[in-house]
Amino acid sequence: MAEEGVKKSSNFIREIIKKDLEEGRVKEVVTRFPTEPNGYLHIGHAKAITIDFGLAKEFGGRCHLRFDDTNPSKEEQEYVDSIMEDIRWLGWEWGSHLYFASDYFEKLYEWAIYLIKQGKAFVCDLSADEVREYRGALTQPGKESPFRNRSVEENLNLFERMKNGEFPDGSKTLRAKINMSHPNINMRDPVMYRILRATHHRTGDKWCIYPTYDYAHGQSDAIEGITHSICTLEFEDHRPLYDWFVDNLPIEKKPHQYEFARLNLTYTVLSKRKLLALVQKGIVSGWDDPRMPTIAGFRRRGFTPEAIRNFCEAVGVAKANSTVDLAFLEECLRDELNKKAPRRMAVLKPLKVTIENYPEGESEELEISNNPEDPSYGTRKVKFSRSIYIDRDDFMVDPPPKFFRLAPQREVRLRNAYYLTCTGYKTDEKSEVIEIMGKIDPATKGGWSPDGRSPKVTIHWVNAEDCIESEIRLYDRLFLKENPDDVEEGKDFLSNLNPDSLKVLKGCKLEPSLKDAKLGEVYQFERVGYFTLDKDSKKECLVFNRAVTLKDTWAKIQKKR
RNA sequence: UGGGGAGUAGUUCAAUUGGCGGAACGCCUGGCUCUGGACCAGGAUGAUGGGGGUUCAAGUCCUCCCUCCCCAGCCA
Numbered sequence: 001m002a003e004e005g006v007k008k009s010s011n012f013i014r015e016i017i018k019k020d021l022e023e024g025r026v027k028e029v030v031t032r033f034p035t036e037p038n039g040y041l042h043i044g045h046a047k048a049i050t051i052d053f054g055l056a057k058e059f060g061g062r063c064h065l066r067f068d069d070t071n072p073s074k075e076e077q078e079y080v081d082s083i084m085e086d087i088r089w090l091g092w093e094w095g096s097h098l099y100f101a102s103d104y105f106e107k108l109y110e111w112a113i114y115l116i117k118q119g120k121a122f123v124c125d126l127s128a129d130e131v132r133e134y135r136g137a138l139t140q141p142g143k144e145s146p147f148r149n150r151s152v153e154e155n156l157n158l159f160e161r162m163k164n165g166e167f168p169d170g171s172k173t174l175r176a177k178i179n180m181s182h183p184n185i186n187m188r189d190p191v192m193y194r195i196l197r198a199t200h201h202r203t204g205d206k207w208c209i210y211p212t213y214d215y216a217h218g219q220s221d222a223i224e225g226i227t228h229s230i231c232t233l234e235f236e237d238h239r240p241l242y243d244w245f246v247d248n249l250p251i252e253k254k255p256h257q258y259e260f261a262r263l264n265l266t267y268t269v270l271s272k273r274k275l276l277a278l279v280q281k282g283i284v285s286g287w288d289d290p291r292m293p294t295i296a297g298f299r300r301r302g303f304t305p306e307a308i309r310n311f312c313e314a315v316g317v318a319k320a321n322s323t324v325d326l327a328f329l330e331e332c333l334r335d336e337l338n339k340k341a342p343r344r345m346a347v348l349k350p351l352k353v354t355i356e357n358y359p360e361g362e363s364e365e366l367e368i369s370n371n372p373e374d375p376s377y378g379t380r381k382v383k384f385s386r387s388i389y390i391d392r393d394d395f396m397v398d399p400p401p402k403f404f405r406l407a408p409q410r411e412v413r414l415r416n417a418y419y420l421t422c423t424g425y426k427t428d429e430k431s432e433v434i435e436i437m438g439k440i441d442p443a444t445k446g447g448w449s450p451d452g453r454s455p456k457v458t459i460h461w462v463n464a465e466d467c468i469e470s471e472i473r474l475y476d477r478l479f480l481k482e483n484p485d486d487v488e489e490g491k492d493f494l495s496n497l498n499p500d501s502l503k504v505l506k507g508c509k510l511e512p513s514l515k516d517a518k519l520g521e522v523y524q525f526e527r528v529g530y531f532t533l534d535k536d537s538k539k540e541c542l543v544f545n546r547a548v549t550l551k552d553t554w555a556k557i558q559k560k561r
Numbered sequence: 562u563g564g565g566g567a568g569u570a571g572u573u574c575a576a577u578u579g580g581c582g583g584a585a586c587g588c589c590u591g592g593c594u595c596u597g598g599a600c601c602a603g604g605a606u607g608a609u610g611g612g613g614g615u616u617c618a619a620g621u622c623c624u625c626c627c628u629c630c631c632c633a634g635c636c637a
Contacts, residue, residue, distance in 0.1 A: 009575045139563045183564045194635035237565045316574040527596045553597040
């Protein structure tokens with residue numbers, strides 16, 4: 001709702017609803033989120049869900065969840081289940097208003113008979129190829145089917161026999177009798193029913209004829225009392241047909257369709273076909289691979305529902321095609337997690353540090369805030385001793401300008417602990433640094449110096465003795481190009497895959513409190529990013545996914561060179 | 562060459578319906594800070610796709626043009 005302080009700017013659909021309410025055209029707003037159960041929901045659906053459910057809630061109405069299951073050859077129960085889970089996770093509820101287009105098959109069949117009796121529908125024997133041929137072209141009118149003028153009786157008889165399974169698949173269709181020379185191709189006697197023998201996930205083998213989307217959608221809306229039927233732009237030129245069915249059937253309260261531009265994201269594909277290809281070709285581990293733009297993927301990656309909802313609100317609703325920068329989505333996540341995520345310390349690429357002036361065999365406990373910005377998150381105890389790990393990236397033997405981290409003879413602050421000065425380092429035969437020697441200033445315990453000096457930078461660390469090992473998966477964009485479909489002749493979007501979209505780090509060192517991490521919790525690993533436990537975790541080895549990095553000024557400086 | 566849509570900072574959207582074109586993100590400065598994070602302050606960026614017209618006044622109304630997107634599934 002709009003009361004959270006941030007003013008959200010309006011959009012044309014909200015204005016239409018407002019006006020309809022004010023001027024009494026509708027008493028109550030009823031929307032619906034319609035979806036075909038033939039794939040997992042993705043971030044584009046999240047935008048539609050935010051509009052459909054969000055607007056209904058805002059105006060005190062309701063939003064139905066409806067499965068558009070009119071094509072049994074592509075639909076599966078697995079998808080129905082995942083879709084419901086994802087919508088709930090996003091924070092929306094439909095209460096008792098769960099519907100399936102297949103619930104209306106009987107009514108739709110009756111209405112088809114009604115149209116036949118009105119002389120507005122006919123059974124056509126043309127093959128699929130012939131129908132296409134007769135349809136004409138964009139600039140050419142079509143031709144009328146030779147079966148267009150069958151008598152009502154004959155149509156009734158034939159349609160019933162279609163339903164009874166007397167004809168083979170594809171041999172006949174029921175078509176609306178509208179106008180074969182209509183400038184809008186959708187109006188050229190569109191198919192209402194096709195013969196299709198496939199087991200439906202809900203109605204089983206009861207039917208062998210199935211209504212098309214065009215014949216089912218508006219009527220489903222009408223049956224449910226939908227007032228505002230919101231969909232994407234590509235249905236704009238189906239609206240006259242939507243209205244035609246609603247107008248020519250005995251329907252009192254007519255629903256109305258409104259269209260908005262679907263979401264596009266840089267470095268991302270959002271078509272079910274392409275996402276399915278990524279899954280089927282094994283390019284990703286499944287629909288919930290954390291690199292997938294699916295709701296399930298984002299969830300596993302460590303995104304929160306709030307972040308996704310805020311993003312969907314922020315991108316707005318308009319009719320102009322647009323592509324949102326992926327960085328904007330990431331920023332919405334950071335914004336959310338910065339407030340909510342408890343802080344922890346984790347070293348992804350460990351480098352051992354021996355603190356020469358810390359007594360061997362001794363240790364102490366430091367009390368550390370779980371979220372410096374919100375004391376209500378409490379504190380935790382972390383051990384400190386002679387041997388710790390820091391991140392390899394936080395040390396350089398020969399640091400370039402603007403590198404403020406640890407280097408020989410340089411002093412940095414260890415987060416929540418002591419000031420540390422590097423006194424030396426050891427290398428292996430390849431002159432790779434394998435260990436650092438240093439000394440701490442005992443007077444700086446807690447991270448403050450009595451003399452007021454302050455190191456330029458603070459680095460994180462974990463205690464060597466009791467830290468836990470884990471695997472950390474670093475995710476990056478799945479595609480190299482902003483527009484993955486920008487390809488050379490003869491190639492497809494798969495040629496733009498980012499080979500480094502997943503980097504697996506092993507032997508990462510985490511502070512011990514992280515062994516209690518639970519699925520669904522997201523932590524900020526200080527100075528690194530936001531991470532969440534992955535379902536692949538085992539007791540011996542936890543697995544964490546990086547949801548998003550923190551903003552990194554040093555990385556930016558490096559990139560500029 | 563048919564029909565349906567859309568053009569406003571780099572991006573995504575606003576503009577009280579004809580009244581001095583704004584916000585968010587991004588970008589650049591500076592400040593602050595025990596996260597090179599967060600936060601704070603400041604800054605740059607637009608002939609509102611183009612021409613013509615109406616008007617005291619046009620992103621908004623009229624007109625001509627340009628560019629982009631969608632449509633020829635028995636998919637949704």
